[in-house]
Amino acid sequence: MLPSDLGTGQPAQPRPAGTRTRRGKRTHDALVAAARRIFERDGYLDARIVDIAAEAKVATGSFYTHFSSKEDVFAAVLERLQDEMLHAGVSDGDDERKDLWRGVEDANRAYLESYRRNAGLMAAMEQAAAVDPRFVRVRLERSRVFIDRSAAAIAHLQQSGLADPELDPEITARALSAMVSRLAYATFALGESVPFDTLVETVTRLWTNALCMPRD
Amino acid sequence: MLPSDLGTGQPAQPRPAGTRTRRGKRTHDALVAAARRIFERDGYLDARIVDIAAEAKVATGSFYTHFSSKEDVFAAVLERLQDEMLHAGVSDGDDERKDLWRGVEDANRAYLESYRRNAGLMAAMEQAAAVDPRFVRVRLERSRVFIDRSAAAIAHLQQSGLADPELDPEITARALSAMVSRLAYATFALGESVPFDTLVETVTRLWTNALCMPRD
Amino acid sequence: MLPSDLGTGQPAQPRPAGTRTRRGKRTHDALVAAARRIFERDGYLDARIVDIAAEAKVATGSFYTHFSSKEDVFAAVLERLQDEMLHAGVSDGDDERKDLWRGVEDANRAYLESYRRNAGLMAAMEQAAAVDPRFVRVRLERSRVFIDRSAAAIAHLQQSGLADPELDPEITARALSAMVSRLAYATFALGESVPFDTLVETVTRLWTNALCMPRD
Amino acid sequence: MLPSDLGTGQPAQPRPAGTRTRRGKRTHDALVAAARRIFERDGYLDARIVDIAAEAKVATGSFYTHFSSKEDVFAAVLERLQDEMLHAGVSDGDDERKDLWRGVEDANRAYLESYRRNAGLMAAMEQAAAVDPRFVRVRLERSRVFIDRSAAAIAHLQQSGLADPELDPEITARALSAMVSRLAYATFALGESVPFDTLVETVTRLWTNALCMPRD
DNA sequence: TATGAATGAGGCTTCATTCAT
DNA sequence: CATGAATGAAGCCTCATTCAT
Numbered sequence: 063m064l065p066s067d068l069g070t071g072q073p074a075q076p077r078p079a080g081t082r083t084r085r086g087k088r089t090h091d092a093l094v095a096a097a098r099r100i101f102e103r104d105g106y107l108d109a110r111i112v113d114i115a116a117e118a119k120v121a122t123g124s125f126y127t128h129f130s131s132k133e134d135v136f137a138a139v140l141e142r143l144q145d146e147m148l149h150a151g152v153s154d155g156d157d158e159r160k161d162l163w164r165g166v167e168d169a170n171r172a173y174l175e176s177y178r179r180n181a182g183l184m185a186a187m188e189q190a191a192a193v194d195p196r197f198v199r200v201r202l203e204r205s206r207v208f209i210d211r212s213a214a215a216i217a218h219l220q221q222s223g224l225a226d227p228e229l230d231p232e233i234t235a236r237a238l239s240a241m242v243s244r245l246a247y248a249t250f251a252l253g254e255s256v257p258f259d260t261l262v263e264t265v266t267r268l269w270t271n272a273l274c275m276p277r278d
Numbered sequence: 279m280l281p282s283d284l285g286t287g288q289p290a291q292p293r294p295a296g297t298r299t300r301r302g303k304r305t306h307d308a309l310v311a312a313a314r315r316i317f318e319r320d321g322y323l324d325a326r327i328v329d330i331a332a333e334a335k336v337a338t339g340s341f342y343t344h345f346s347s348k349e350d351v352f353a354a355v356l357e358r359l360q361d362e363m364l365h366a367g368v369s370d371g372d373d374e375r376k377d378l379w380r381g382v383e384d385a386n387r388a389y390l391e392s393y394r395r396n397a398g399l400m401a402a403m404e405q406a407a408a409v410d411p412r413f414v415r416v417r418l419e420r421s422r423v424f425i426d427r428s429a430a431a432i433a434h435l436q437q438s439g440l441a442d443p444e445l446d447p448e449i450t451a452r453a454l455s456a457m458v459s460r461l462a463y464a465t466f467a468l469g470e471s472v473p474f475d476t477l478v479e480t481v482t483r484l485w486t487n488a489l490c491m492p493r494d
Numbered sequence: 495m496l497p498s499d500l501g502t503g504q505p506a507q508p509r510p511a512g513t514r515t516r517r518g519k520r521t522h523d524a525l526v527a528a529a530r531r532i533f534e535r536d537g538y539l540d541a542r543i544v545d546i547a548a549e550a551k552v553a554t555g556s557f558y559t560h561f562s563s564k565e566d567v568f569a570a571v572l573e574r575l576q577d578e579m580l581h582a583g584v585s586d587g588d589d590e591r592k593d594l595w596r597g598v599e600d601a602n603r604a605y606l607e608s609y610r611r612n613a614g615l616m617a618a619m620e621q622a623a624a625v626d627p628r629f630v631r632v633r634l635e636r637s638r639v640f641i642d643r644s645a646a647a648i649a650h651l652q653q654s655g656l657a658d659p660e661l662d663p664e665i666t667a668r669a670l671s672a673m674v675s676r677l678a679y680a681t682f683a684l685g686e687s688v689p690f691d692t693l694v695e696t697v698t699r700l701w702t703n704a705l706c707m708p709r710d
Numbered sequence: 711m712l713p714s715d716l717g718t719g720q721p722a723q724p725r726p727a728g729t730r731t732r733r734g735k736r737t738h739d740a741l742v743a744a745a746r747r748i749f750e751r752d753g754y755l756d757a758r759i760v761d762i763a764a765e766a767k768v769a770t771g772s773f774y775t776h777f778s779s780k781e782d783v784f785a786a787v788l789e790r791l792q793d794e795m796l797h798a799g800v801s802d803g804d805d806e807r808k809d810l811w812r813g814v815e816d817a818n819r820a821y822l823e824s825y826r827r828n829a830g831l832m833a834a835m836e837q838a839a840a841v842d843p844r845f846v847r848v849r850l851e852r853s854r855v856f857i858d859r860s861a862a863a864i865a866h867l868q869q870s871g872l873a874d875p876e877l878d879p880e881i882t883a884r885a886l887s888a889m890v891s892r893l894a895y896a897t898f899a900l901g902e903s904v905p906f907d908t909l910v911e912t913v914t915r916l917w918t919n920a921l922c923m924p925r926d
Numbered sequence: 927t928a929t930g931a932a933t934g935a936g937g938c939t940t941c942a943t944t945c946a947t
Numbered sequence: 948c949a950t951g952a953a954t955g956a957a958g959c960c961t962c963a964t965t966c967a968t
Binding site for chain 6: 120121122128
Binding site: 343 | 927
């Protein structure tokens, strides 16, 4: 996804050209980094272009050499976050032969840890999504991966007789994802206090129970 | 809760004079009703005081005779919503002797129906909560009732040997509430399409499964 | 023509409400008057909203209570000018029985005097028309009256055998109007120096010659 | 006239270095050509330096190696246009012994055809003149040639008894020039529809009538 | 109490021109 | 000479809130 590819259906008019110089690349990166700090500090709505530019130590106008709007940088910030997560090994598919219950726990723990690490940004993203439909989409796509994988796993388990066959895999996947992400939001972004391990355990148990997965 | 009692720590302002005469009461009501329509139409952020006043067929200045700010009206609107729900019999505690599974289903259905009916306002409220911490509180308090009751019920079931004793009742209650409300949000406010009955059934089954409640 | 009725085909969104109070009317008038002075002083393009507001001794924001943009005020200024001209008796149709040649001279003199009196504004209008197609229309409509009347007169003369029958009345009217207005522009707005009376006489003679009207 | 000699009263800057190498010449020409396209497309005011450079496939900075400002290029574009016209044989003085009436017609036709061919640029030039006094001068000088020649011709005709002796040759020349150019502007730049030949005929007849030239 | 106009702080964006490479 | 990113001054406009009638 390109930074400004937010699927608005708009002609996406001037769209700052991609960086061609080393200097340009430096400024671009500085802006993304600065933007991240500002979004974490002030939230999506209260973040001001001027502040981002200042934080990156460039003139206000320079911002527009690289991004066309607040949405545009924010999308870039999220994209970079995504990249970092993948590289940091929020691994996709290593729940190979491990016993199932353990697999669920690992996935949940990884998700929650990542959420905790990026709580500030996640809060900003929730705000963005609440305010700008474009980010509802982004959020949707972010979770889609997890939901699809979960749905597939659930269907597989059902076929193996290891999960309640009455459940609709798709909706179930959505529901359980929603549960985890919302709990993460409440805990890490809003600061409701729950011990991390209790969180992981409860969530995992609810997840496996909900599917009626046999406890190893 | 008075409209302006948003937990600012300030002592609530004396109720504005507008409410004491008959004319005042009429204007006040008109404003709340108008505000609701505007919030539903434009969302919390894009709602403008001028529009609310216009919709209520009242001068802009009159708004401030009755409310001190946008937050203030919005709180009033939510409060009125709460009242309506209670009167409409989104009953609190009649899951007396009915069989348990049925009780859960009824509760979920009622919740989802109510959400669907007020989807516009709920969307606005999510926005408000994303933007103004005061409404995080309001939202929290709104769900607290349900969470507390659920937590109590879960603890009770556990003691009766009817629910997985390993689960922390409080967190479990939060988690399952989050699951339902978030699903409702996605479906009714964001418009992801899921048939209503499938929704109710899946949610109910997940809920009972998660607790390992016997399907009598 | 209403001030903002510039025929853009746009929905003309917020369009400040017409004034309802005496105070409002005062401010509105002050703004139009101020705008006129500023447009005359700075031209259309260099006129700034802030300056207009300042000149009218109101806050910048107040401008937008009455007008939605620079175009909007400018249209209002032109409209007021139009009104003044009509009231000032740039009379429409008193070329009754006077001898023809004299009628043409009077019309030209009146036009040129009026142009001289409002030279600053006319210059601004030329600028506006050069820059914003909306004002091309306005200018067109302003001249349409004169052109139509002239065309009718020419046709009439032709039928009476008093004007060259080979000329297309419509285009001729346009051409002669263009000639006079452009000369007026060059003289009064751009300051090319020509004695006023010479101007009137030459123009009149050219006009009557062009039509081959009999002298007296 | 050098590109930057817009009559600012300043001594003309030394011609920028860009023009001395072969590469420089190429870039220079590319810029002028590009500028012309952009001015035609966007008008004088909306033309952006960046766009001109881009259209010329040259870096923004390079623009300033060859021109000092937008006015500067525009002057160069106009100068080049002038050159083209001369080469294209918008002949200056071959109305030698042809019969008079025919001479006027040819001149008008040539002028109107040229205007039609360069309508885009002429529109831009009107805009430039409306916005920047320097181009009022340029426009003035452009027409001066025609006006002077016409004035001389008129005087000559008067002395030969072939034109109304009451007319001031100078003002008459201005007036008739204004008439033709303004009509051309309205027709070709603003798009008012008049058949080309009707235009030529009417204009010619008005011109000869106005002078009371005998229709041999 | 009601009215509706006035206030003014605050953020966004553009683009001619400069400058480091 | 070319490159293309950086600069920063300027103007526009919105809207919550206040205030004179």
